[in-house]
Amino acid sequence: MKEKIARFMYGRYGLDKLGYAILITSMILTLVTSIFGGDGNYLSMLLLIWECYRFFSKNIYKRSQENSKFCGITKSIKKKLGLMKNQLRDRKTHRYFDCTTCRNTLRVPKGKGEIKVTCPVCKTVTITKT
Numbered sequence: 001m002k003e004k005i006a007r008f009m010y011g012r013y014g015l016d017k018l019g020y021a022i023l024i025t026s027m028i029l030t031l032v033t034s035i036f037g038g039d040g041n042y043l044s045m046l047l048l049i050w051e052c053y054r055f056f057s058k059n060i061y062k063r064s065q066e067n068s069k070f071c072g073i074t075k076s077i078k079k080k081l082g083l084m085k086n087q088l089r090d091r092k093t094h095r096y097f098d099c100t101t102c103r104n105t106l107r108v109p110k111g112k113g114e115i116k117v118t119c120p121v122c123k124t125v126t127i128t129k130t
């Protein structure tokens with residue numbers, strides 16, 4: 001039996017981060033629908049069918065492209081959330097602002113008066129009040 005399953009799964013894509021995200025979203029949708037009611041079960045079923053299609057797909061290149069797109073999106077969201085968390089943590093001691101040339105986020109200490117800040121990425125010098 002185990003060999004049959006292994007033979008069946010040979011060359012098929014399987015589960016990845018996008019797959020886990022689809023499954024978790026489907027489960028949350030089912031849970032929310034069972035508590036509050038509504039038509040979320042149809043969407044949940046569609047998500048499960050989509051994940052089954054991806055799981056058993058033999059087009060590994062296309063599935064991994066979808067996953068890398070998803071990972072790129074989640075990485076940028078995680079980066080923005082991390083920056084927001086740091087800004088909240090340092091709100092009393094530091095000030096954050098964007099570089100005027102490259103849009104890189106810079107952090108300077110508060111209460112130092114007018115200071116000259118050099119961007120570590122593009123080396124642009126900005127004079128700012130902290």
Ligand SMILES: [Zn+2]
Nearest residue numbers: 099102119122
């Ligand atoms: Zn810069």
